[in-house]
Amino acid sequence: MAELISWPEDWPSQKTVDFLVVKAQNLFTYVATVIAFTGNPARNPAELLDWLVSTIPVPNSADYKAPFADLDALYTFIFHYQADEILPGVIDLRKRLLHAIVLSGKDYCTLEELDEYLVLPPGSSDSLLSNLHSLIDVPSSSNDGSGRRKVWLKNKSIWDFLVSKERSGDLHQGGHIK
Numbered sequence: 001m002a003e004l005i006s007w008p009e010d011w012p013s014q015k016t017v018d019f020l021v022v023k024a025q026n027l028f029t030y031v032a033t034v035i036a037f038t039g040n041p042a043r044n045p046a047e048l049l050d051w052l053v054s055t056i057p058v059p060n061s062a063d064y065k066a067p068f069a070d071l072d073a074l075y076t077f078i079f080h081y082q083a084d085e086i087l088p089g090v091i092d093l094r095k096r097l098l099h100a101i102v103l104s105g106k107d108y109c110t111l112e113e114l115d116e117y118l119v120l121p122p123g124s125s126d127s128l129l130s131n132l133h134s135l136i137d138v139p140s141s142s143n144d145g146s147g148r149r150k151v152w153l154k155n156k157s158i159w160d161f162l163v164s165k166e167r168s169g170d171l172h173q174g175g176h177i178k
Helices: 014-024 028-038 045-055 069-080 090-103 111-117 124-128 156-163 165-171
Strands: 150-153
Touching: 014 028, 014 045, 014 069, 028 045, 028 069, 069 090, 069 156, 069 165, 090 111, 090 124, 090 150, 090 156, 090 165, 111 124, 150 156, 156 165
Parallel strands: none
Antiparallel strands: none
């Protein structure tokens, strides 16, 4: 049975709701991503949302003219997010994993294939993608009857973000794996 969480009566605050409405700019995917991010079962959703709202970067005025500036800032923030102490090289390994996922196209790769392709110890991909559940679907069991867990991006806007150098900056997934 799922444990019920007792939410504070005034949570989220009207200020937080207003902030998210402005940031979402009529993009359902923005709000869906925030909800998924705060749905991490290992974390307190109220604390995650409050932290996200207080930490997410505000795009500079030049970037803000871009139609997806707030969504891009949210994606960048989540891809760089590490709940625990970040180990050296984790973000670089995540970038390599993202690249492999993008390169797999519509065939989608499994966690086992990612580990194999990037010559990582078994289970590494699962661990490295664990905090990205709001952007990448990493099923807990086989999702195609093969016994293997296929990984994919949750929506096309994440793909569009990753393949656009202007939008994704250091997360850009073009060219070859380095």
